[in-house]
Amino acid sequence: MQDRKSVHENMCRVLREFMPVLKSWTVGKEQKMKEPFETEYSENYAPANAAVIYASVYRNHKAAEDLDSLRIMIARSVTLLKDKEVSPFCRVFIFHYSMMALLILPALERLAFAERYKDFYARYEDDCKQINTNCAALQWGIELFVDALGCRPVDETYLNELLDFVEHGQNEYGFINDEIDPQKTKQDGMPIAYHAFTLFILTGAIAVIENWKPTLISQKTRAEAIIAKGLEWLKHAVSFDGFFAMVERSSYQMFTWGTFVALYSYSGMQMEGFLNRAFENWLPYQHKDGTYGVTPNHLPHELRTGYEGYSHVNMYNNLGLTGIAVAVRILERDITMDSSKVSADLPQNSQFIDVQSGYAFIRRGFDFFGCTLRMHNRKYVPAMQAFHVRLADCRLPLAEAKFEGYRQKDQRFLSEGVWEGYLLTDNEGHKHFPDMTENVQVITTRDGIEMETENEFLYCKKLIALLCNGIEWNYTIKPKRDFLSCEQVLPILLHDGKEGSQVIEKSAQMLHIHYGERKFALSCSASKQIGTSLHRSLLSVSGVSTKAHLKIEGFCNVGAELRWSTRLELI
Known part of the structure; x- marks a missing residue:
């Protein structure tokens, strides 16, 4: 009281x-x-x-x-x-x-x-x-x-x-x-x-x-x-x-x-x-x-x-x-809900999937993230998109996702938007990303969520999991047609109006990101090249952002299998 x-x-x-x-x-x-x-x-x-x-x-x-x-x-x-x-x-x-x-x-x-x-x-x-x-x-x-x-x-x-x-x-x-x-x-x-x-x-x-x-x-x-x-x-x-x-x-x-x-x-x-x-x-x-x-x-x-x-x-x-x-x-x-109508306080650990709204949530104490199971009709974010990522009292240099696909007839929102996911380019220059409007197949794990989806172009299995000091994205992609390239994009917060990020390329597999007084490593062992875009976006509520691009493979043949794991960790 x-x-x-x-x-x-x-x-x-x-x-x-x-x-x-x-x-x-x-x-x-x-x-x-x-x-x-x-x-x-x-x-x-x-x-x-x-x-x-x-x-x-x-x-x-x-x-x-x-x-x-x-x-x-x-x-x-x-x-x-x-x-x-x-x-x-x-x-x-x-x-x-x-x-x-x-x-x-x-x-x-x-x-x-x-x-x-x-x-x-x-x-x-x-x-x-x-x-x-x-x-x-x-x-x-x-x-x-x-x-x-x-x-x-x-x-x-x-x-x-x-x-x-x-x-x-x-x-x-x-x-x-x-x-x-x-x-x-x-x-x-x-x-x-x-x-x-x-x-x-x-x-x-x-x-x-x-x-x-x-x-x-x-x-x-x-x-x-x-x-x-x-x-x-x-x-x-x-x-x-x-x-x-x-x-x-x-x-x-x-x-x-x-x-x-x-x-x-x-x-x-x-x-x-x-x-x-x-x-x-x-x-x-x-x-x-x-x-x-x-x-x-x-x-x-x-x-x-x-x-x-x-x-x-x-x-x-x-x-x-x-x-x-x-x-x-x-x-x-001093009015409150009748105690018989509401359950107890928030559990320390929980996994919840609502296939009707198309959302899932993972809580592990103070660590947390939500995830989209499909792309909704206004196309604000793709499917399999993690959001509201929390790691105890540590703010990660991840920008909240947003692109406005419903406003545009072409695919400019992919380059201008703020999002995370796979991005494959075909021989005609068309971009393929997690745009499924039906729910992906989903199960929860102790620390995350595992999803599968398949269409006429590719099969994708994705696991998003909380680490002890960060978050991890695991991908398995099997192309059903030839692609010119495959990469993963990640939204990086560059400035929130108070604190900024400095991004330092350590190798083709790792970036160091200094955000505020903390340092993070963005790493992917399968990456052929890693870097951030020159583009700046004001779409995200988090602040000024850009995207990190992790090039996984050049030409991808039908029947190939691409596997990689990307981590963002406090170091």
Whole structure:
């Protein structure tokens, strides 16, 4: 309990210290919340999330100026809701979070605001379709919030339809696929970030609604069941450093931090010191101006390193801190999941495979990695891709993978992207890499994961395993056609904005990489040549990266068998 109390105090402090940033973004007669880094739809839903932060700070400090700032942000949110030039999906966020802000307020202030805006909220028509699962969850919260503020009664039929939509997206292991269209057609996007975000949205409603009407208890019970099942999945993706593994859309954007802190606060799990580790995970990425990096690196906002195309500093700073505000409310009310609905804390060792979402996770104490079992439809990373590699307290000079294959009609993403895998070039110059969209065959080992796949071009067996001081990739490839070359590529982190890497070629089989105050060896006994590319990428959330190329063989005949093992080790 002491852990929760001290973390609560630190959360309140961090939220309060963010007030000058919010005020600096509030400009002009219209009191727009504009950030200084972008012009394209740069306000977005930031005012509504700013209202949540102001409400949380006011509840804990009772400063009149914070209530005045909240009043400005609610008024601005209402203006944006009236503006049909703002996209319907954006207005869902604004509608949801502006009302959440009022529900966080103390009772008297909440009543005053609700009295002023209840007619508007009661009449406001949400014209957004359920374009994805997190949209449906937001709309579920909206319907409950309108009722909780006394604006109008809920439509229980609509509430059930919305939860049906969310449940439709949740597989038997607990993973929620966010990429479902209004016709409930499932796409194979499988973003882990939005699995967690959907759980957070449901949790947020439970956190801020203090008194559930008897007729709505069934809604709360259904939501809790979705959250509990979703947390069981997410726990496999959690590493002991206080975060969780992600790949695909919006991975490691700041909102995922606030999302996870709130979810862990509500989960009822009691691992000593873990809540503090989760909360402090993103604090090192604060900039001198008080803002936080949208992605977990120390590079300037202007470079947009690892950003999604639609992300902005104000949007994701405010949304991330909204997660912290929700966590504050959870801790204040001391609400947690029913212990009968969730299992024990994270096991020290675990292997988990979910063939439906296409992910596997290996945990060995503080050592950890996730792995993709197929390439999902947005082509962010190839199949058999390790991600979120952790080795105790040692940060490896590996960049988190990302390429944007779905945006390009040719294969430029292979050279421009950040990824690990085999790369074979055929006689026509076409590149072959792990692009299978069906799951590979997979089994877990004590320290890793073994995968096999076969197509008309080649057979591949791959083992990824944790070492005592690093990670190893083992390949067996049997070509079914002639290839001009075979190589392995690896994403190397060159600079995170704070610490850089120096790469030194020791031989055709080994590179030494000096990253920060540590030294690593990247080695492959079968390599004919090893080196790093001149190309620099800002795609990875890790920072500026390049690729190491390990040339395994020149001309590869049909029927040949190529075997090699590559290690990245702390030395």
